[in-house]
Amino acid sequence: MADRDGRGCCVIMAGGRGTRFWPLSRRQRPKQLLPLASDRSLLRETFERVAPLVGPQRVLVITSGDLAAPTAAELPELPAANVIAEPVGRNTAPCAVLGMGIAARLAPGQPVALLPADHLIPDDGVFREQLAAAFARADEAGGVVTFGIPPTRPETGYGYLEVGPPAEHAPDDLRPGVAFVEKPDRARAEQYLLDGCHLWNSGIFVWSAGAFARAVVTHIPDVVERLAPAIAAHGTAGFPAALESAYEDCPAESIDYAVMEKLPSFEVMEARYGWSDLGSWSAWGDLAPELPDAGRGMGQVVGLDSADNVVHAPDKLVALIGVRDLVVVDTGDALLICPRSSDQKVKEVLARLEADRREDLL
Amino acid sequence: MADRDGRGCCVIMAGGRGTRFWPLSRRQRPKQLLPLASDRSLLRETFERVAPLVGPQRVLVITSGDLAAPTAAELPELPAANVIAEPVGRNTAPCAVLGMGIAARLAPGQPVALLPADHLIPDDGVFREQLAAAFARADEAGGVVTFGIPPTRPETGYGYLEVGPPAEHAPDDLRPGVAFVEKPDRARAEQYLLDGCHLWNSGIFVWSAGAFARAVVTHIPDVVERLAPAIAAHGTAGFPAALESAYEDCPAESIDYAVMEKLPSFEVMEARYGWSDLGSWSAWGDLAPELPDAGRGMGQVVGLDSADNVVHAPDKLVALIGVRDLVVVDTGDALLICPRSSDQKVKEVLARLEADRREDLL
Numbered sequence: 001m002a003d004r005d006g007r008g009c010c011v012i013m014a015g016g017r018g019t020r021f022w023p024l025s026r027r028q029r030p031k032q033l034l035p036l037a038s039d040r041s042l043l044r045e046t047f048e049r050v051a052p053l054v055g056p057q058r059v060l061v062i063t064s065g066d067l068a069a070p071t072a073a074e075l076p077e078l079p080a081a082n083v084i085a086e087p088v089g090r091n092t093a094p095c096a097v098l099g100m101g102i103a104a105r106l107a108p109g110q111p112v113a114l115l116p117a118d119h120l121i122p123d124d125g126v127f128r129e130q131l132a133a134a135f136a137r138a139d140e141a142g143g144v145v146t147f148g149i150p151p152t153r154p155e156t157g158y159g160y161l162e163v164g165p166p167a168e169h170a171p172d173d174l175r176p177g178v179a180f181v182e183k184p185d186r187a188r189a190e191q192y193l194l195d196g197c198h199l200w201n202s203g204i205f206v207w208s209a210g211a212f213a214r215a216v217v218t219h220i221p222d223v224v225e226r227l228a229p230a231i232a233a234h235g236t237a238g239f240p241a242a243l244e245s246a247y248e249d250c251p252a253e254s255i256d257y258a259v260m261e262k263l264p265s266f267e268v269m270e271a272r273y274g275w276s277d278l279g280s281w282s283a284w285g286d287l288a289p290e291l292p293d294a295g296r297g298m299g300q301v302v303g304l305d306s307a308d309n310v311v312h313a314p315d316k317l318v319a320l321i322g323v324r325d326l327v328v329v330d331t332g333d334a335l336l337i338c339p340r341s342s343d344q345k346v347k348e349v350l351a352r353l354e355a356d357r358r359e360d361l362l
Numbered sequence: 363m364a365d366r367d368g369r370g371c372c373v374i375m376a377g378g379r380g381t382r383f384w385p386l387s388r389r390q391r392p393k394q395l396l397p398l399a400s401d402r403s404l405l406r407e408t409f410e411r412v413a414p415l416v417g418p419q420r421v422l423v424i425t426s427g428d429l430a431a432p433t434a435a436e437l438p439e440l441p442a443a444n445v446i447a448e449p450v451g452r453n454t455a456p457c458a459v460l461g462m463g464i465a466a467r468l469a470p471g472q473p474v475a476l477l478p479a480d481h482l483i484p485d486d487g488v489f490r491e492q493l494a495a496a497f498a499r500a501d502e503a504g505g506v507v508t509f510g511i512p513p514t515r516p517e518t519g520y521g522y523l524e525v526g527p528p529a530e531h532a533p534d535d536l537r538p539g540v541a542f543v544e545k546p547d548r549a550r551a552e553q554y555l556l557d558g559c560h561l562w563n564s565g566i567f568v569w570s571a572g573a574f575a576r577a578v579v580t581h582i583p584d585v586v587e588r589l590a591p592a593i594a595a596h597g598t599a600g601f602p603a604a605l606e607s608a609y610e611d612c613p614a615e616s617i618d619y620a621v622m623e624k625l626p627s628f629e630v631m632e633a634r635y636g637w638s639d640l641g642s643w644s645a646w647g648d649l650a651p652e653l654p655d656a657g658r659g660m661g662q663v664v665g666l667d668s669a670d671n672v673v674h675a676p677d678k679l680v681a682l683i684g685v686r687d688l689v690v691v692d693t694g695d696a697l698l699i700c701p702r703s704s705d706q707k708v709k710e711v712l713a714r715l716e717a718d719r720r721e722d723l724l
Binding site: 339 | 385664666667675678679680681682683684685688690692693694695696697698699700701703704707708710711714715720723
């Protein structure tokens with residue numbers, strides 16, 4: 001059994017585009033590289049959240065080829081080999097297999113956490129404590145512990161984890177997993193909010209050293225076989241070429257569908273820390289500082305008869321008169337205005353800009 | 363009787379602050395100095411509209427002290443003495459008396475037009491033709507001809523001119539004036555829209571050489587007396603000091619209330635040209651170029667599910683998703699967002715900025 005301190009390894013998945021944060025996010029500066037919650041990027045915050053527990057040597061970051069340089073620049077403490085760039089995107093399964101495989105070589109026999117780079121978790125200390133407990137539990141049980149977030153609204157945009165009551169003598173934040181539940185409709189989401197046995201799937205998984213390998217060999221042997229030579233080449237001069245070759249015809253599969261949902265058993269750690277996936281400008285706004293008579297956000301705002309707006313405009317004065325529930329994001333070269341309820345449609349704007357070949361704004 | 367061509371004199375009132383066009387307008391760059399309708403400022407357009415008729419030597423521009431330099435810079439063709447700066451604002455009567463008095467010295471015996479610097483009149487040729495006719499008519503009748511705009515909506519924000527039917531043998535655009543009518547309520551405005559005997563008062567007046575002098579001596583003799591020494595000193599080195607002294611305790615009166623509404627008779631020329639007072643961003647938007655799927659205005663706009671917005675943002679891309687009837691004005695240092703129906707409240711924002719001593723934004 002691992003100690004609750006100083007053990008384990010972390011694989012941060014940092015390849016997302018985060019197009020929902022346009023116009024602040026761009027191809028070369030996606031969501032995880034933006035300072036959305038503090039003066040540090042979300043990636044940097046994620047790194048600083050886990051590094052005190054496992055040490056920077058045992059943090060791996062998986063990103064995409066074009067983001068390797070800005071990602072490495074964000075984390076100068078990280079050994080260069082710990083930033084791994086996927087040559088092309090092949091959904092999440094190859095990314096997870098690659099990261100977990102390299103982690104197993106970096107920290108043989110240790111439990112490994114797989115976590116997203118772009119979520120907001122304000123309570124670093126509480127998170128580390130629970131992560132340490134999850135490392136210990138995964139190690140002890142030889143299985144997987146996923147983090148579940150107690151729902152605070154009938155959210156239809158997340159998957160859920162169905163859980164049973166805590167076992168006798170087990171810590172009361174550790175629940176037996178019953179099932180991975182897909183995004184529910186509104187009625188079901190309302191039921192989940194109240195029934196006490198559904199938690200949001202936050203996408204943070206902690207595996208024992210052997211359990212991940214067993215699961216992927218069972219469920220996605222083709223992906224494992226394809227990536228094995230690249231994993232073996234990590235740390236050598238041949239790694240980039242091996243990775244290129246492995247990804248060339250690697251199947252694109254989702255780790256959730258292909259592996260997680262087929263697990264015969266799993267455990268769930270019920271998060272005691274604050275959490276947001278910052279899935280949109282509106283979600284960001286819920287947690288941003290208050291702007292009097294205007295809403296929430298960042299910027300100098302003069303508000304008249306206005307409320308519940310989300311503003312991100314650090315470089316100018318914004319005057320809002322008689323408007324509600326708007327998202328307003330201003331950068332030097334672009335301005336977005338939409339109702340909070342339409343903030344997911346930013347992607348359609350990006351599609352238009354792409355069609356117009358506005359590379360400067362993508 | 364003056365010819366329809368080459369006679370007359372024009373006094374352009376260019377002292378307005380135009381705060382309703384914030385954040386584009388600023389103290390040193392008020393509405394009349396903004397290129398709101400073309401690449402030329404409204405003042406420059408007004409000047410170019412009248413100069414071909416009367417000649418630049420016979421155009422006077424009255425502005426405020428702090429705007430004298432940018433005003434003169436807009437009109438390099440104008441003799442320096444033709445830009446006259448009021449030391450302080452004393453409402454419109456002193457401004458009119460001063461301008462008309464100096465005009466009478468510049469062009470003795472000639473009819474004089476008094477007109478605002480910040481209106482939009484796209485049909486320069488038609489305007490000049492009617493202005494020449496008004497000069498001729500004022501001169502012939504020894505009276506005053508005001509320009510009336512046929513109403514196109516039940517506007518409650520303007521004063522109206524009540525008119526009678528054209529006299530026999532008179533041009534059909536010349537109507538006898540019945541009364542100056544104050545801003546009406548909605549019900550009255552709707553009646554005026556349909557009854558054929560009410561026109562919008564556009565604030566453009568053409569006086570015969572003697573009529574203005576007689577009217578102001580009758581109705582505001584104190585203002586005339588106060589300003590006479592300054593008018594006499596125009597063109598001499600003593601002018602600025604004389605003007606300073608004249609304005610120091612000059613009564614602040616409105617030319618409309620104190621003089622126009624008391625006229626025993628007047629005539630109205632029914633405008634055949636397009637006109638807008640550009641009284642707000644929304645009014646500006648009505649005449650601005652179309653922005654597909656977004657509304658009207660200036661800028662590169664990507665619109666989705668949006669309509670009827672007014673956008674002025676020449677220096678960036680604006681993405682509008684699912685918004686209607688908004689005013690969006692972006693400058694390097696400020697951004698205004700409000701419903702079109704609230705665009706008059708910009709003044710409240712300015713009051714707040716003034717209280718916060720944001721001189722950089724005023």
